[in-house]
Amino acid sequence: MLDSLALAVTVPLLAALLVTALPGRVQTLGVIGAIATALVSLQVTVQVWQHGSLRSDPGGWGAPLGLALEADGLSAALLAMAALVALAISIYATGYFREGERRLHFWPLWFLLWSALNALLLAADLFNLYVTLELLGLTAVALGALTGQREAVAANLRYLLVGLLGSMTYLLGVVLLYAAYGTLDIALTGAAIRPGPVASAALVLMTGGLALKAAIFPLHFWLPPAHANAPAPVSAVLSALVVKAAFYLILRLWLDVFGTIVTPAAAGLLGLLGAAAVIWGSWRALRAERLKLLAAYSTLAQIGYLCLFFPLLQATPEGPARDDLLAALVLMAISHGFAKAGLFLAAGLVQHSAGHDRIDELGGTAQHLPAATFSIALAGTALIGLPPSGSFIGKWILMTGAIETGQWWWILVILIGTLLAAAYMFRVLSRAFNEAPTPRRFVTQASTEVPALLLALTSAVVLGLGAQLLWRLMGFGVVA
Amino acid sequence: MTAHLLYGGAGILLFVLGVWSFLVHEALLRKVIALNVMGSGVFHLLIAIAERGSLPPDPVPHALVLTGIVVAVSATALALAMGRRLEDEDDAR
Amino acid sequence: MNRPAKLMIGLLLCLFALVLLWVFHAALMQSPGARLADLAMDSLPLSGVKNPVTAVLLSYRAYDTLLELAVLLAALLGIWSLGAATPGFQPAGAALAAMVSWVVPLLILTGGYLLWVGGYAPGGAFQAGALLGSAGVLLRLAGDERAGLPSERAQRRLVVAGIAVFALVGLGTMVAGIGFLTYPPGWSKWLILLIETAATVSIGVTLAAAYAGGKPRSRASDGATP
């Protein structure tokens, strides 16, 4: 009897131990470990697809005394996204960190981060979530500082301190809940919770702490320098997965712990912050001088879109309409994950080839790096939300929901954000194509260019066409 | 009841004092101390709620605090090492 | 930061503290008392140890502890990735050296005692590991650049040993069909002791290496480094 949930956490953990203990074979072990981890993660998704939610009790005690691992449609979808994105990043990293010291440092931390990510997505216990958050935070910071440049270390040190402030605040919320309800299990706490000062304070503390980690406006100040200065594969994982994990946690808590006590005002506030993030992030992306900085600001905007779903979810009663909204949220999060990972990997190729990533001087990139330019264009399709990308469907359902709940003002925000996104993506592409593209070879270094291309292609085409599978995975009726 | 409020209240005050110091001081070491005091506040709150009610006290919060202490010292070590790296670079210039 | 801003932050935080105190008071009022405590005590005979805190750490919530060891490892790997350790302090004078040569074995012995006693009295892997770690700190203060630790190659193996044993025990019980980290009855005491022993060594080495503050420099006596 194999427990696929526990395997999804322990396999990357063991891979981390192996690459730490045997630094001589780090590259080979890294590829094997990445494939094994992706397989066990996808195994969880397949089982959720077949049987619905899964739950396992490490230690066999069961809640409330023991702690549990749980996978439902939401976590299974994100787990699959993380597996595919992380596998692509791993293959890219074999080409990116080809030799030298940094390779020895990258792989162990990378597998620990992957393990933390899977553990966070599967956790069903509020304190266990705190431990996974810290593991994720420390590994992300260490990986982000791997270039060793002063800006990178300084930016990631700030990220570390802000992250610790966030997780301590989260933990205080957990302690208040434990004081009042005597349990740490998510489902049991959600069943026991009653409206009152304790529940409200815990909601504010936990959401606030996680908002710092998810870089929700106006708590986003640390993100652009930390993400823009990390090595390309690390930027990709930070933007596509790590920030998303903190956001997932907010969503999980609002649905499963605080579902009964969230007020329209609280959801509206989160929506308002999301709207500000969409406009501010897109605007700064348009003004950014460097490609990686542009990508980092665009992440702020994308997190903003996800926040816009909260007021609509709150206002929509249980039923197919709410299911559609929830699935659309996940679809947008996944599309963005693939698109942003692809964009950062392609930006890394550009930076490597041109020696810089200043947007104004990208002339002729298309000529030298056709595959990277094509990846940027495809990722741009998903970031703008053009059909047939998954974010097109996501935004469409978001706007429908806004009309149906009478909150039409969010549509304005979405339109402005989309126009700005189109502007910043076309700005990059117009610079890249300003010389006649006469590519000699489409792909020059397969191990780095193909992963970027596949990620971008998934975000722009596959997710849009295969969106119905997501509804099926989450156990909802197929969208009309 | 009064004693629990006293001890728990001290935990909350430590947390808030830590937040205050974290926000107003710039130097890395002071921010690290502030974070550790914040953490100690939360841990102290856990110990205080473990003790109420029956004897012997609730072991679950005790174990959580033990875990928390190790996590806090790990983060402290990493933050200070990063700070030292920055100082070394400043000195080399 | 200017004065008015600091004052503003102070005032807001005072308000924050008052609200939190009120909330905590409310939490105490509505609480029916610690419910998990009784459950934890009732299950104690099944856990294989007599110290309830050890039971929580290594049986009820063992998975938490596994991830916590990973956090410690992540911090050390992060520190190593930042560069080589700084040179140690000047070699200690005769008096300090004599004291250190007495205290270090004492710390290691006490660590071993705490590890053993953790099954039924206050103590356990973390306290024991911390004592081993502080022995390393003392050695470094006395002038040993590498805090008494072996070569980098050996250090890498020692720091992963604790998690490796922990995770392999978990996988072993899973493959045996009882479930991840679920100890078979009768075996719990020894499996917990095995995990704790490996964890103690790893924690001690990790803490001492973290104090050394960087990747270990190689010495001529190490032979070839990996």
Next chain:
Amino acid sequence: MTVLLLLFDLVLVSTLLVLAIAALTSPEPRRAVMFFIAFGLWLALVWARLGAPDVALAEAAIGAGLGGALMLAAARRAARRQREGKVDRDGEAT
């Protein structure tokens, strides 16, 4: 008797808070760390009083002991840099 015990608790807690404030407000790095270590040890004492000897032991060894040792090394460097005029009193590069 209960009043006396409450008074005892009050003294324990107020000493704890005073030590914390001293650690947080003293501008000299080494002194701040010294106060922090004292705070950690006192906290361990309070936890022993609250029936948590395991955690008290860990806090004294790990939180105050090793955490303090790490900070002390950082404080020694900070003090040296202050002396050499590389940074001002707030630790900002000059």
